[in-house]
Amino acid sequence: MPSSVDSDSAADRLRRIEAVTDTTLAHLDAAQLLNELLVRVRDLLAADTATVLLLDRSGQQLIASAASGIEEEVRQGVRIAVGEGFAGHIAATRQPLMIQQVGPTTVVNPLLWEKGITSLAGVPLLAGGELIGVLHIGTLAPRPFTEQDVQLLQVVGDRLALATHSRLSRAERAAASALQRNLLPTRLPHVPGLELSARYAPGEAGGVGGDWYDVFTLPSGWLCVAMGDVVGRGLPAATVMSRLRTTVRSYALDSADPGEVLSKVDQHVRHFEPQTMSTIAYAMWEPSLDRMHLSLAGHLAPVLIVPGEPASVLDVPVDPPVGVGSTPVRRRVATIDVPAGSTVLFYTDGLVERRHRTLDDGLRLLRESARAGSTELLCSTVMSRLVGADPTDDDIAVLAVRRQDTGELGAITLVFPAVPEVLADIRATLRRWLPSVGTSPDDIADLLVVIGEAGSNVIEHAYGPAGGELTVALRSHGRDVFATISDSGRWRPPRGTHRGRGTQLMEQLTDELRVEHGPDGTTVHIRRRLTGGE
Structure with a gap:
């Protein structure tokens, strides 16, 4: 029969368990919570180390996620296969385990025996019947853990598992929601x-x-x-x-x-x-x-x-x-x-x-x-x-x-970055819009050349290395298509000789071509009389 001293000690320990997951920890996220809880677990059970290994998504590996007294486990990304070694055995059986000899024959993580740990006690972390990981404590001096020690550790583990699972679930839901919103x-x-x-x-x-x-x-x-x-x-x-x-x-x-x-x-x-x-x-x-x-x-x-x-x-x-x-x-x-x-x-x-x-x-x-x-x-x-x-x-x-x-497509305005790659996008847009306003294949071919040439001029002459925007606006009225290609840059003089042939080609393929240069940029006005249906 236990003595009154033992009873007082057990009662004191049980009261201290309440402090493991008290309300002051409610504001912590999952990682902060685990680190704080392990400090309290060490103090509660007079241990030198405490570690939580969480089960990964595959259900096949335990990953060191928080540690106190042996932080290297987390920093080095320790992984233990379920069923292997001390922690792996606890995860596989979902039963507590105590050992008094730590070495290559009993554990698979060399950090444990290299740090001089001699005794280990561990329990499964279960939340709603679901295994989420393993909690274990260790001591540097030999210590025969008692059944009472293991019971206390399991009570702590249950509370730790519940608090951790709740936070991880919230974090996962938030991450999934954010990922979906972003995609x-x-x-x-x-x-x-x-x-x-x-x-x-x-x-x-x-x-x-x-x-x-x-x-x-x-x-x-x-x-x-x-x-x-x-x-x-x-x-x-x-x-x-x-x-x-x-x-x-x-x-x-x-x-x-x-x-x-x-x-x-x-x-x-x-x-x-x-x-x-x-x-x-x-x-x-x-x-x-x-x-x-x-x-x-x-x-x-x-x-x-x-x-x-x-x-x-x-x-x-x-x-x-x-x-x-x-x-x-x-x-x-x-x-x-x-x-x-x-x-x-x-x-x-x-x-x-x-x-x-x-x-x-x-x-x-x-x-x-x-x-x-x-x-x-x-x-x-x-x-x-x-x-x-x-x-x-x-x-x-x-x-x-x-x-x-067709009646809804009288006008469109599109803004593109002034880079060469957008010319393909402009051509694709024209191929979709122009047939809707009654253009013939010849009309489309000519307007692709004219508007493409105007866009190329903006890309080449309007902006420096910082770049800018190119605006293409199109509308149809009766048998005419009107287009404006504008920028907000300051045009640089053409490089090389024999330039200007593009402008001559544009004049040949349109019924009206007008270029306006101003302090706020340049606008090219184009009018093309449609031949479709004639």
């Missing part, structure tokens, strides 16, 4: 001839997921739209989503075939992300915008909304998601005509699949809710009708792409 386009690109709007709503169960969308143009003038849904939640899903988005962009530069792009993405996932599965819808618009080429990797088909017709889910083939199966598949591509005024609506399954609604009912409600017109109004209506005030268990992404009517 989802804050502003959709301005594409002449198109109106674009999007919505993203994070799920309220289990943190941020892997839903994403992307819109970008290629140097060839093609427009690309991608939407995907990575299986999983939290920071791992958001991290994979970020890599997948970059992978799609990279392969898009090399191919004008959506099926080939998704095949390469699938191959990439199988090799570099073998535990990943994701659905992806990937579409490419021709520069004229009148046709879309679409490939689906397990993703729900978009909705096509043509003015005057009921909205319909596109009847196109759906291939397996990327990362599924043991062998690559030949991915199919559907070509869809997109009449002027029509909208293509992309979405993830969180929009149509709900606990109280079947997929078929969700798709029916989506078709009934989708109407031609403003993409902003379309996104708002769809989210209102299909989501409303109900909690969203899954993430939801919606992206609407509408091909504008």
